[in-house]
Amino acid sequence: MNPPAHVGHVLDAPGAARAGPPLGKTAHRIGPPLWLLLELTYRCPLHCVFCYNPTDFANTGPELTTADWIRVLREARALGAVQLGLSGGEPLARDDLEEIVGAARALGFYINLITSGVGLTEPRIKALKAAGLDHIQLSFQDSTREMNDFLSSTRTFELKSKVAQLIRAHDYPMVLNVVLHRLNIDHVGEILAMAEALGAQYVELANTQYYGWAWLNRDQLLPTRAQLQQAEAVTQRFRERVGTAMQIYFVVPDYFETRPKACMSGLGSVFLAIAPDGTAMPCHAARMLPGLELPNVQATDIGAIWYDSQAFNRFRGDAWMKEPCRSCPEKVKDFGGCRCQAYLLTGDADNADPVCDLSPHHGLVIEAVARAERAAAAPVAAPPRSVRAPGLTFRDHRVSIPVVIEEKRP
């Protein structure tokens, strides 16, 4: 899966008076980890080319036990965590999912299940509903093959259709997430028609973010600017036709922007992710960042992880920032952008996210987009409706490999 776009989306009601320091008068004026994401397992029946899971995931330790996950929930809730994402991998691969949901609901979490729908049967959705699951986000994961299945046959559509019916029959809002990239973005019209046929109320068209497996495949996945503009135009026309019946979010790939995203609202600000082996991370992809001493929930409690650990304090505030961020008035808005992107592209996680056109490394982003343009223009490019595109690496435990960072210092 790709990370949800609205992670830690916290708004104050209009005119809301800001509460005082959230946790009293101690030295930390650090708010609680409002958004907790449990990546319950890296097991997954799919093999997505854009998966953000670490590419060496097959080398991580054993999954936490049910009791460990429930202890994590209790500790995080005590600090004030309230939005809970259950993802993976495919979280339905855990047969204790219902038990984990039940424990989370009893603690007062609002529980979002992020799933491909593979394994979501009538008995399981009933049990999840009874356990208190609040929301299901159905994702189209393996789009390269899956979208082809949909466009060329009815197999995938039948599976998703069945799951969508189950979701609606159990009175959940129908929330669909589709990850876009060069090989499927031209089919946005068909994708939206499919969403409409599935009865979706919310559709998130999320352009791939380039971490993990997607990073390996970036040159094959990054769309061209013309594709992007066409897809946005098609989406806009569709919006005008369906009105408020369906809410569509189109998430632009940040490589086409000139200011970086406020990634995780700043690392260590609201978001806490726990990997299947208990590694705690300030963002899903943080495992790649060098020098980050990621704690494990089996050795350290969530309070110490959140407030005291090196990993969660490393990018708080702005002391770590380099120029042009440090003296930039926009640093309070975007926090310098994404640390992982800065590291992947420039080799230094303290640099400005090179998406920003104030970054001296912005040329790297322009170059990547230009490379995508050239690759898309190449006559040998496989037509999108065919099977695997040449050069793509599908997420698979058999080809679980570490990402090698290219040194790209100027």
Next chain:
Amino acid sequence: MSDTASDIAPGARPAVAHGMRLQWEPAQEAHVLLYPEGMVKLNGSAGQIMSRCDGVRTVADIVADLESTYKQKGLSGDVIAFIALAVQRRWLEVRP
């Protein structure tokens, strides 16, 4: 959505929208409205109004309750304006 304050009748029965949940969060010292992958932290008066929107009480009941709790008169305009805003944002549903 065209819900303005004038569309909110005193006899309407507002309720937290389907799929959303309102709860008091001690860590934030606030009522928080939770929905798929997001949340809204409400200020004190918004929390007081919304926590009374149970689909049973009418707008008039809610106004009367708030006026007696806070020993204030003339809250009707503010309460209705907030309810209209919350309906517009799909935080509340109004049942006739």
